[in-house]
Amino acid sequence: MDSSKLLMSSSPHQFHRDNTSRIMLEVLMALAPAAVLAVFFFGVRALWIMLVSIAAAVGTEALIQKLTGRPITISDCSAAITGLLLAFSVPASLPLWMVAIGAAIAIAIGKAVFGGLGHNPFNPALVGRAVLLASWPAQMTAWVEPFTFLTTATPLAALGLESAQTSYGALFLGAVPGSLGETSALAIIAGGLYLLWRKIIDWRIPAGYIGTVAIFTWIFGGEGLCGGDPLFHVLSGAVLLAAFFMATDMVTSPVTKLGRLIMGIGCGLITSVIRLWGAYPEGVTYAVLIMNALTPLIDRYTQPRRFGGVTR
Amino acid sequence: MTRAKTFVGGTYPAHNKDRTKAQPIALAPVPEVLIYPLCQHIGAPCEPLVAVGDRVLRGQKIADSTAKICAPIHSSVSGKVIAIEPRPHPNGQSTMAIVVENDGLDETVAPFVEPKGLDELSPAEIVEIVREAGIVGLGGAAFPTHFKLVPPPHAKIEMVILNGAECEPYLTCDHRTMVEKPELVVQGLRILMKALGVNQGYIGVEVNKPDAIAALSSACAAYSGIQVVPLQVKYPQGSEAQLIKAVTGRELPAKKLPADVGVIVNNVGTAAAVAEAVQTGLPLMERVVTISGSMVERPQNLLVRIGTTFGDLLTECGLKGQPGKIINGGPMMGMTVGTIDVPVTKGVTGILALSEAESCQLEVGPCIRCGRCVDVCPMFLLPVFLGQFAERGMLDKAEEYHILDCQECGCCSYVCPARRPLVQNIRLAKSGVLAKRHQ
Ligand code: SF4
Numbered sequence A: 001m002d003s004s005k006l007l008m009s010s011s012p013h014q015f016h017r018d019n020t021s022r023i024m025l026e027v028l029m030a031l032a033p034a035a036v037l038a039v040f041f042f043g044v045r046a047l048w049i050m051l052v053s054i055a056a057a058v059g060t061e062a063l064i065q066k067l068t069g070r071p072i073t074i075s076d077c078s079a080a081i082t083g084l085l086l087a088f089s090v091p092a093s094l095p096l097w098m099v100a101i102g103a104a105i106a107i108a109i110g111k112a113v114f115g116g117l118g119h120n121p122f123n124p125a126l127v128g129r130a131v132l133l134a135s136w137p138a139q140m141t142a143w144v145e146p147f148t149f150l151t152t153a154t155p156l157a158a159l160g161l162e163s164a165q166t167s168y169g170a171l172f173l174g175a176v177p178g179s180l181g182e183t184s185a186l187a188i189i190a191g192g193l194y195l196l197w198r199k200i201i202d203w204r205i206p207a208g209y210i211g212t213v214a215i216f217t218w219i220f221g222g223e224g225l226c227g228g229d230p231l232f233h234v235l236s237g238a239v240l241l242a243a244f245f246m247a248t249d250m251v252t253s254p255v256t257k258l259g260r261l262i263m264g265i266g267c268g269l270i271t272s273v274i275r276l277w278g279a280y281p282e283g284v285t286y287a288v289l290i291m292n293a294l295t296p297l298i299d300r301y302t303q304p305r306r307f308g309g310v311t312r
Numbered sequence B: 001m002t003r004a005k006t007f008v009g010g011t012y013p014a015h016n017k018d019r020t021k022a023q024p025i026a027l028a029p030v031p032e033v034l035i036y037p038l039c040q041h042i043g044a045p046c047e048p049l050v051a052v053g054d055r056v057l058r059g060q061k062i063a064d065s066t067a068k069i070c071a072p073i074h075s076s077v078s079g080k081v082i083a084i085e086p087r088p089h090p091n092g093q094s095t096m097a098i099v100v101e102n103d104g105l106d107e108t109v110a111p112f113v114e115p116k117g118l119d120e121l122s123p124a125e126i127v128e129i130v131r132e133a134g135i136v137g138l139g140g141a142a143f144p145t146h147f148k149l150v151p152p153p154h155a156k157i158e159m160v161i162l163n164g165a166e167c168e169p170y171l172t173c174d175h176r177t178m179v180e181k182p183e184l185v186v187q188g189l190r191i192l193m194k195a196l197g198v199n200q201g202y203i204g205v206e207v208n209k210p211d212a213i214a215a216l217s218s219a220c221a222a223y224s225g226i227q228v229v230p231l232q233v234k235y236p237q238g239s240e241a242q243l244i245k246a247v248t249g250r251e252l253p254a255k256k257l258p259a260d261v262g263v264i265v266n267n268v269g270t271a272a273a274v275a276e277a278v279q280t281g282l283p284l285m286e287r288v289v290t291i292s293g294s295m296v297e298r299p300q301n302l303l304v305r306i307g308t309t310f311g312d313l314l315t316e317c318g319l320k321g322q323p324g325k326i327i328n329g330g331p332m333m334g335m336t337v338g339t340i341d342v343p344v345t346k347g348v349t350g351i352l353a354l355s356e357a358e359s360c361q362l363e364v365g366p367c368i369r370c371g372r373c374v375d376v377c378p379m380f381l382l383p384v385f386l387g388q389f390a391e392r393g394m395l396d397k398a399e400e401y402h403i404l405d406c407q408e409c410g411c412c413s414y415v416c417p418a419r420r421p422l423v424q425n426i427r428l429a430k431s432g433v434l435a436k437r438h439q
């Protein structure tokens, strides 16, 4: 035995098997059911949007890392998640080049300028979406009907226009107009439950988010008090997608338990307010981005009471 | 059985105990040369009482000090002192040590006290025996036990808790002691209780050791006031504050000692050593050590003479090849050693030889703010920020976030998916904060 070959290192010497890439890979897997349903409802075009978006996101990350001489870290799958989430939040009719630009912006402005993975204050996919929405509002809201590809309004927008109510069943399965990944509640919940079960996300964010939207829209969403339709609001639009996959983005959400609950509730409040009284039919993008901005503050003021910090 | 108790936070590392937990403790061969570092405990180092060339007997006191927090050191063989010089210590430093050449005769000193029954012993006599026997915490901390038995006058001690959690992966030395010598453990607990004048005693054992719980339960059935407390299997269940929380529900206030909440905690192995010293009148000369890890051919628990080197024991158990790391202690809090010429001191609980694959330097990624370190921290700290402050030298900020309350259990580093060296950085910053305070 050669003592000089013994590694000297600080404890611990045993580690949990989860590492960053594995966690990211599992998030991708959890998004798979929604991706499959998107292709089912919106056809091959949905597939193209997802592929272009992922390719543009991953390509941009690799390119920037190469140009700035940093190690290429695309194998950690985080850029792929950003690409897929962005694809999930655009309509099936969006031109592919716009998708590519959105994904590139998501990575470049949403992530790389801050120093890459772990340093970005805002959810990159939502930064990309916000930029697309501001640049091409018409195309970004040109929703098409599943299967037929006829241009139409989303259930949420329809709620604002006429009183054409979409059935809960259609909302749940996803056979409604909307962005690629936000239509099927079933697929999103399945993926979300998987992440909860694997303890990759904390229940406090989705529970806080969904619960708040339900309560708030029930109280204020209808004629008079408590006449709203909470189920419709929870199932329609991007609430579920955001609650399980966007507000829970680890990098941009609080690290404390109480902080995560506040994150969820805050997202729910802002989403509901924008939906009920704002100019946009949908509020999740700005809700999550605003709460992202508040995350450092939330972390700071939700420090847990330390063990032994009793006053005696 | 009532529901197993525990604390909040913590984590579940793989136990890796199966290879050693069912085998009886075997006797380690006694080597030709034994090394006794002058400091085998927390506190002041001892001064040698012998000179090079002296003959020493087994059980003879060879080093002591008048310092309050200190424990004398005894030779574990008979033979000749061949050197008093700096030797590598299992804690990584090089410290003065007495080196004894074994003459193989095991000629033993006369007992330093006449063995007496528990009823005839006074608390003061017990404290004196424990001190003279050189007993320290055998769970790894190596704090002189006699000092714990004389709590500060303001503290009102109500109970003694024996720590049989053994939450570190791989280690089974306490497990085997509890299974094989339950009467000795319980007897030790009774002696400690008498020394402290209390009538409540608890033995906390994680439920992954049902045989130990059964053995101890029947051993203490005859004594009222002594109870075995099953604990959930979770790391760091055996950490003092977490053990006290689980057993009593009391939360040890920051910067306070267990005595301040009326509790004295001792390891089960320590209790057995106390009972042995009282029964035989001989000092602490041997301890049980777990030798394990993927590179060890015949992992097992050995009863080892203090002063035997790691190398002697690894030879006895067989190495499968070049290990990547050798650890003094368990994988969560143990330290790597750079040479196998270090001796087993009183605080060595285990020796692990891990493979090169298990020892490779881990690639550190950026923090993804997953919050897992926060979720597991048993002290409810925010390791993610402590690590950042530590890395950037922001000591004031670190102190504000209670870095000094970190007990260095390693849960945060263990779970971190980015493999950030959290405890490592925190440890450095802690000494920085303390150094600044002393200025
Ligand atoms: S566990 Fe590691 S990656 Fe996660 S928040 Fe803590 S330091 Fe960051």
Ligand code: SF4
Pocket (backbone or CB within 6 Å): B376, B377, B378, B379, B380, B381, B382, B383, B386, B405, B406, B407, B408, B409, B410, B411, B412, B413, B422, B423, B426
């Ligand atoms: S910060 Fe300290 S006490 Fe908390 S998990 Fe890390 S090592 Fe343990």
